[in-house]
Amino acid sequence: KTPYVVTSKSFAAVAINCAAKAGEWIKSKQGTVKQLNTKTSAQDLVTEVDKGAEMMIRKLILTHFPDHAILGEEGVGPGAEASAEALSAVREEEYVWIIDPVDGTTNYVHGFPFYSVSIALAYQDEVILGVIYDPSRDELFIAEKGKGAYVHGNPTRVSGELTLTESLLATGFPIDAEFNLPQNMAGLQALLPKVRNLRAGGSAALHMAYVAAGRLSGYWEIGLNAWDVAAGALLVEESGGRVTDTVGKPYDLGVRNIVATNGAFHQELLDTLAEAQGTGYRS
Ligand code: 2AM
Ligand code: CA
Ligand code: CA
Ligand code: CA
Numbered sequence: 001k002t003p004y005v006v007t008s009k010s011f012a013a014v015a016i017n018c019a020a021k022a023g024e025w026i027k028s029k030q031g032t033v034k035q036l037n038t039k040t041s042a043q044d045l046v047t048e049v050d051k052g053a054e055m056m057i058r059k060l061i062l063t064h065f066p067d068h069a070i071l072g073e074e075g076v077g078p079g080a081e082a083s084a085e086a087l088s089a090v091r092e093e094e095y096v097w098i099i100d101p102v103d104g105t106t107n108y109v110h111g112f113p114f115y116s117v118s119i120a121l122a123y124q125d126e127v128i129l130g131v132i133y134d135p136s137r138d139e140l141f142i143a144e145k146g147k148g149a150y151v152h153g154n155p156t157r158v159s160g161e162l163t164l165t166e167s168l169l170a171t172g173f174p175i176d177a178e179f180n181l182p183q184n185m186a187g188l189q190a191l192l193p194k195v196r197n198l199r200a201g202g203s204a205a206l207h208m209a210y211v212a213a214g215r216l217s218g219y220w221e222i223g224l225n226a227w228d229v230a231a232g233a234l235l236v237e238e239s240g241g242r243v244t245d246t247v248g249k250p251y252d253l254g255v256r257n258i259v260a261t262n263g264a265f266h267q268e269l270l271d272t273l274a275e276a277q278g279t280g281y282r283s
Helices: 008-028 048-064 080-090 105-110 181-194 204-212 226-238 266-275
Strands: 036-038 045-047 069-072 095-103 116-123 126-134 139-144 148-151 168-170 197-199 218-221 242-245 258-261
Touching: 008 048, 008 095, 008 116, 008 126, 008 139, 045 048, 045 105, 048 069, 048 095, 048 116, 069 080, 069 226, 095 105, 095 204, 095 226, 116 204, 116 226, 126 204, 126 226, 139 204, 139 226, 148 226, 168 204, 181 197, 181 266, 204 218, 204 226, 204 258, 218 266, 226 242, 226 258, 242 266, 258 266
Parallel strands: 069 095, 168 197, 168 218
Antiparallel strands: 036 045, 095 116, 116 126, 126 139, 139 148, 218 258, 242 258
16 A cells, blocks of 8 residues: 555545535524435435535535545435445545535434534545534544544543443434344344443434544444445544444445444444344344
8 A cells, every 4th residue: 555645634624624614504504404305215314405515515625636536425326236336436546535414314304403424535445534523512523544533622532331231322223215123123122231221313423423432332333334434433443442344344434234332342242233143133
């Protein structure tokens, strides 16, 4: 691998600018959504705000880096197959920006203040920058590969719980046409009795940021896409945590079933999910 040339500071500056501008705009539009469209199912929502925010971010990125590739949720057709194709089309590119303009659209539509803008930059298929912005709390999380992670300038650190029993976990249920209810129920049933408690906030990116900041001990969710977790994965890793898929494979852009923890009880969580196999759970 050759080292990248443009200083990462300018990448970070552009990413922060994009997330802050888009986030402010999204927040200003809250409660005004006129047209609610559906994608893969009646529960899979998209609004003009999702599309507008993605356009805004794309334009800003291309102004600064016209030859970079962009993978944005709203530029991809519905369904797992289209997602996989869109990802493989850009994985060979040197620089790829990975955008989720509104992570937590259902929350956004309902006025539940837990949604975010997620922007990651991959260099030679590896995430080197991640920014997650929460407009409701004006919190900006940023991580740069090898340089740590921060929330508004303060270093983030994963939590200290040593066991699953002490952990506050989060999960989520991305409901689309391929939604696997038995798999989700089996995972829940296996983990719920073993943890301190469980949350399902509805934004994968913010859950990851909260693991990085030590506000959650861990998080798992199946059926996600690169734009949901790319920025968050770097945040967790740069905060001392561990990120794999549900069978323990280290994180890469193709991981759809994500497990992110403080590291201490990661294996315990994976083992519990593995035990749930056969009760409907598949990895
Ligand atoms: P979104 O709001 O950007 O769509 C919640 O469980 C997480 O799953 C959120 O990050 C959400 O991202 C994502 N999600 C929600 N519905 C989904 C669907 N139908 N397909 C894939 N991901 C979805
Ligand atoms: Ca969506
Ligand atoms: Ca998302
Ligand atoms: Ca989204």
